[in-house]
Amino acid sequence: MTNNAWLNSPRERSNISENRRFSYKELKLITANFREEIGRGGFGVVFLGYLANESPVAVKIRSKTSSQGDKEFQSEAQHLSRVHHRNLVSLIGYCKDKKHLALVYEYMHGGDLEDRLRGEASVATPLSWHRRLKIALDSAQGLEYLHKSCQPPLIHRDVKTKNILLSANLEARISDFGLMKVFANEFVTHITTQPAGTLGYLDPEYYNTSQLSEKSDVYSFGVVLLELITGQPPAISTSDTESIHIAHWVRQKLSEGNIESIPDSKVGGEYDVHSLWKVTELALQCKEKPSRERPTMTDVVAELKECLELEASRGIGSYSSVTSSTNNLSERSADLHNDAQASDIPAKRT
Structure with a gap:
């Protein structure tokens, strides 16, 4: 699968349609220009954000420099869009804005x-x-x-x-x-x-x-x-x-x-x-x-x-x-x- 291809198939478009689509500009706004980092991994960095209703969210930004990050990101985007259980973290939305890929999911106040x-x-x-x-x-x-x-x-x-x-x-x-x-x-x-x-x-x-x-x-x-x-x-x-x-x-x-x-x-x-x-x-x-x-x-x-x-x-x-x-x-x-x-x-x- 090539970069940005994870939303190109009809099946994946159907899965992801239940979730909100964010622009990169919106992500900058809800994270206060990516001010507070709360996690980091092979995919890239996770930032704390707040939606318009003040609900906290975790914003996972795909790294442009990590080769493994892109693959992991695509996999997580596909799977989170189709699994729903009270003991699995919930996907709220996604961003596919030119070269920017991101996932927005529920913020867990208790940490890891x-x-x-x-x-x-x-x-x-x-x-x-x-x-x-x-x-x-x-x-x-x-x-x-x-x-x-x-x-x-x-x-x-x-x-x-x-x-x-x-x-x-x-x-x-x-x-x-x-x-x-x-x-x-x-x-x-x-x-x-x-x-x-x-x-x-x-x-x-x-x-x-x-x-x-x-x-x-x-x-x-x-x-x-x-x-x-x-x-x-x-x-x-x-x-x-x-x-x-x-x-x-x-x-x-x-x-x-x-x-x-x-x-x-x-x-x-x-x-x-x-x-x-x-x-x-x-x-x-x-x-x-x-x-x-x-x-x-x-x-x-x-x-x-x-x-x-x-x-x-x-x-x-x-x-x-x-x-x-x-x-x-x-x-x-x-x-x-x-x-x-x-x-x-x-x-x-x-």
């Missing part, structure tokens, strides 16, 4: 999940365990929609905490559809495509075989779950020169039966231990190899709903049940495959 876990926002307003479970469920439901409800199915390919945005009420929505791939039809189990993704989240099986399936997103989501549990990044530094993958770190703690050292200290010990172990095991199952042994996102959604129910009934458990849960999960984690090469996979965005 990565910052809420480890940035300045994590200190000011730390996330409770219940809220982390709700964010996990919201995100899982967004991915389940892409995998199961879209026809043909869609694979995100870049699931990570940076691409999970939060509303003012901390409701989670999946964003950044620039790497998304479409399956030919719902009966295809995988497609062959050049691996792409982000360091620490990229499925080793997909990287090694170039065979992409919905289970590649499941693997990445498993890493997100581990981040929600621990507050740690995908690569945890063990010294000035060495680091291990978050999954290895968690397994080490499990083998020691050291439950207290696994959850993020910002949670403050306020959690149901059974829901904690259940989510931890689910996260490690998402990262199992081969991919056929991983759960589907539908399975993940069901498990997370059960975890929320356990958290809601917190206070019923006893010390003996905690010890039993610890021993059972330690045995289970010892059976899981070693993900040593996961942290060695280079980041690729194509």
Whole structure:
């Protein structure tokens, strides 16, 4: 597809017609001449803007200098115009004005999940365990929609905490559809495509075989779950020169039966231990190899709903049940495959 060709087909014109078309002059006006930058990526820069009714929006401008930005931009424009779910970021409009291409989408007041876990926002307003479970469920439901409800199915390919945005009420929505791939039809189990993704989240099986399936997103989501549990990044530094993958770190703690050292200290010990172990095991199952042994996102959604129910009934458990849960999960984690090469996979965005 050549530059600016993403609106030239009848199908794409039909999809995008539901959204408002902005001129570049209008974008300069609503962003106060692109005054406040709120994000940056391979596609270019995102600016804060305000519509005439004072509603805040995020304006994503395609970079003129980034070769990958144009491809990602076109992909995101096409996909956002046809997917609609409460846990996916919503497209408001677009700009195709001579050489200027831009997307205008809803502004998420809560920022991104990565910052809420480890940035300045994590200190000011730390996330409770219940809220982390709700964010996990919201995100899982967004991915389940892409995998199961879209026809043909869609694979995100870049699931990570940076691409999970939060509303003012901390409701989670999946964003950044620039790497998304479409399956030919719902009966295809995988497609062959050049691996792409982000360091620490990229499925080793997909990287090694170039065979992409919905289970590649499941693997990445498993890493997100581990981040929600621990507050740690995908690569945890063990010294000035060495680091291990978050999954290895968690397994080490499990083998020691050291439950207290696994959850993020910002949670403050306020959690149901059974829901904690259940989510931890689910996260490690998402990262199992081969991919056929991983759960589907539908399975993940069901498990997370059960975890929320356990958290809601917190206070019923006893010390003996905690010890039993610890021993059972330690045995289970010892059976899981070693993900040593996961942290060695280079980041690729194509």
